[in-house]
Amino acid sequence: MHPDVAADLAELDTTLKTVESVLDVDELRRRIDELEHQAADPELWNDQEHAQQVTSELSHAQGELRRVEDLRRRLDDLPVLYELAEEEEGEARTAALAEADADRAALHTDVEAMEVRTLLSGRYDQRDALVNIRSGAGGVDAADWAEMLMRMYVRWAEKHGYRVEVYDTSYAEEAGIKSATFAVQTPYAYGTLSVEQGTHRLVRISPFDNQGRRQTSFAEVEVLPVVETTDHIDVPETDIRVDVYRSSGPGGQSVNTTDSAVRITHLPTGIVVTCQNEKSQLQNKVAAMKVLQAKLLERKRQEERAAMDELGAGGNASWGNQMRSYVLHPYQMVKDLRTEYEVNNPTAVLDGEIDGFIESGIRWRMAADPS
Incomplete structure (x- = not known):
């Protein structure tokens, strides 16, 4: 040898x-x-x-x-x-x-x-992940981009055999989605996907522009750990307002005949969550409460982290901002702006081939914030 x-x-x-x-x-x-x-x-x-x-x-x-x-x-x-x-x-x-x-x-x-x-040893890393995707600047292109991102993560989960449960999808008028919330259910989903949090930027020739101009679109990805009973996130009924309405699909299709969709507003913080993908109002309320509790847990974690930062425990709390560019024109490339990791095959990436980005992101985060 x-x-x-x-x-x-x-x-x-x-x-x-x-x-x-x-x-x-x-x-x-x-x-x-x-x-x-x-x-x-x-x-x-x-x-x-x-x-x-x-x-x-x-x-x-x-x-x-x-x-x-x-x-x-x-x-x-x-x-x-x-x-x-x-x-x-x-x-x-x-x-x-x-x-x-x-x-x-x-x-x-x-x-x-x-x-x-083996680097995933954070307090919540072993939890399921709750993923929120919101379209940003870019109009109909951004809504289409948000839907492309959702498909990318769902395809990634499918390739690994992970279960995905969609809680809410808010469709845009012309194409794509305004927002979506879904859970990826497998141990360490949060630790794995948490490095995907931030702003994702797409550059392409717009399929919605009859002059074929290049368009830059943005979408925001938020990743939260799913709340467990040991987290003590109490939400008194007096702190929430529950509204019910009829679910609707793309373009107003598939409208339910009953008011089964649920919107919960957390009055002390102003946080609003919705769920319309379950069959009954009760199921939608249970799912919406899970999302609200996850958001409140994240708020609590951020407050604790801010307090630690003030005491000098430090760390980079801003790593989740603009973090990846997907360029389809005039050349083909997907590049992580934090790790410099890049791939020249956007089609494969958008079909769920994101493990290289996730792995480099985890290594980057450990180097930037080993605590």
Whole structure:
């Protein structure tokens, strides 16, 4: 085996051992065994919410163990692949070495991705994520852009097998959406997607401009951790006003015959949330309260962070502003303005291929604010 290849495999082994140590593979196996026993209990589903927490944690833990065990197996197989390649001659040897090199490059990517996951150790990182997307400056193009962003995140979640629950979609008159709120339900969704928060900028030839002029549009992405019962976010009934109205789809279509959509206004702060995608008024109110509680939790976190900053605990609190440009014309590029990470295939990015941006964002945030 070439010395450079041997050195690279040794480096991969060191990184993977660090990942295995942080994940604590033995403890992970013990936790999976414990959760499997809980999941096998027929009385578990008497408490639906607890049952879903157990099955979700079990699925996540099994996935993590499967991923890290697969990485270890692939790394152990690589020296054998190189030995077999070197036993070949001529073109067969060249082809076998090229295949081993390709496997090694792919393993590098996957080990680095797993290493990034181990950096998610924030207080709320393991929570589900609540994502709000709002169209900004740019008129109908911005509304269309907001809908493109929503599709990008939903496609990303689908590619990973994560469940998405849409709480509210406010459609614009001509095309696109004014805003949307949806949850991505998988452990560590918040820690993963929190680096997507900020202003996303699109430059393209407007499909809505009959003169074919270039248009710059903006949309805002907000990512919040889903509230759990341990958060103590109390919202007295006297602090809210609940309004009900009829749900509507794009262009006024699919109008419900009952007032099932719900708008909740939090009187002390002026925060307004809506939900219209559930079948009943009660379900919409429950979903809207989840969104309100998440916003109040985030407000509380920001106040605590501001107080810490005043005491000198510091950190960069402004990292979530304008953060990524998507250029479709006059050239093709998506570039993160914080990390300098860029891709020359906007079509793939807008179809959900955003893991590279997320991973570089997590590394950037850890370097900028290790606390």
